[in-house]
Amino acid sequence: MLISHYGPLSYEEIGFLLNKMTAMLERLGYSITTKKKVYAAMVESLENVYKHQDTIEENTNYLPKFTLTLEDNFIHLSASNSVLINKIAQLQDRLDKVNALDKQGLKDFYRDIILSGNVSQKGGAGLGIVNIAKVTENKLDYTFEKINDKYSYFSLHVKVAVNPQ
């Protein structure tokens, strides 16, 4: 386990976790490209958690969670947050669409969103998930765990192949 976080996530905390990761990968001697890929995947997944951490009152079992682990020449990132059940369909559509695309398809999809999409009040442009798939060059694995009638716990798992410098 390289990094683990559990609890509400602030913008400053994201910066702190990123700095920690950069220092660790630096020490492990990975190439700048590997570091940038992990960095980008981590920013987008943590910012998604930050923007979409839907509050569940009186339940501390489903707070935002993030882990970064190194296993079998891959860095694994896992990010979880609670989401309203009525948002699942849209999120799942986006994940499945992204997983069905190849490298060029992802580039085209990214371009289409950026040229047509508006940025939401929260600053999201719907680009985060596409960007994660684009930089990691691996399929996105995800789960939804039902919490109650209103909320689910969403977990996103991605991996980045590591190349020593």
Place this chain on the structure above:
Amino acid sequence: MEPLYIEPSEFTPRIFFDPASSVFEISGFSRPENVVGFYKPLIKWLEDFEDQVLSKNTEFTKSNLVVNLKLTYFNSASSKFLLDILMIFMKFHSKGNNVEINWFYDEDDDEIFESGEEISEMISFPFNFIPITPGN
């Protein structure tokens, strides 16, 4: 018209838009907490620049606008706004002004180089790719 200068912060890039030299520079790191709040004023400034400077240029020789992008990292929400800014320069270009876009990148950093290639493709306009040797 006054130049636009914004100091860099931990999450936001340095901005220097200078109407006197026609050089427009964005450099550093971009992951603003409020991406709309950070980039909207830049877009507004460029619209004012068009009204107050470019539209008033009645000389035969059009302006030569130089855009220097020296980014080390930008998140996906920032990429949307970088594109919006470049689209404004494309509009200036379509009105007869010369536009030169320089994309600076660390020569070991494939990610930022490829991001530049993609953005160049998206706006169908060639960039000058300028490698920076680390440590310089």
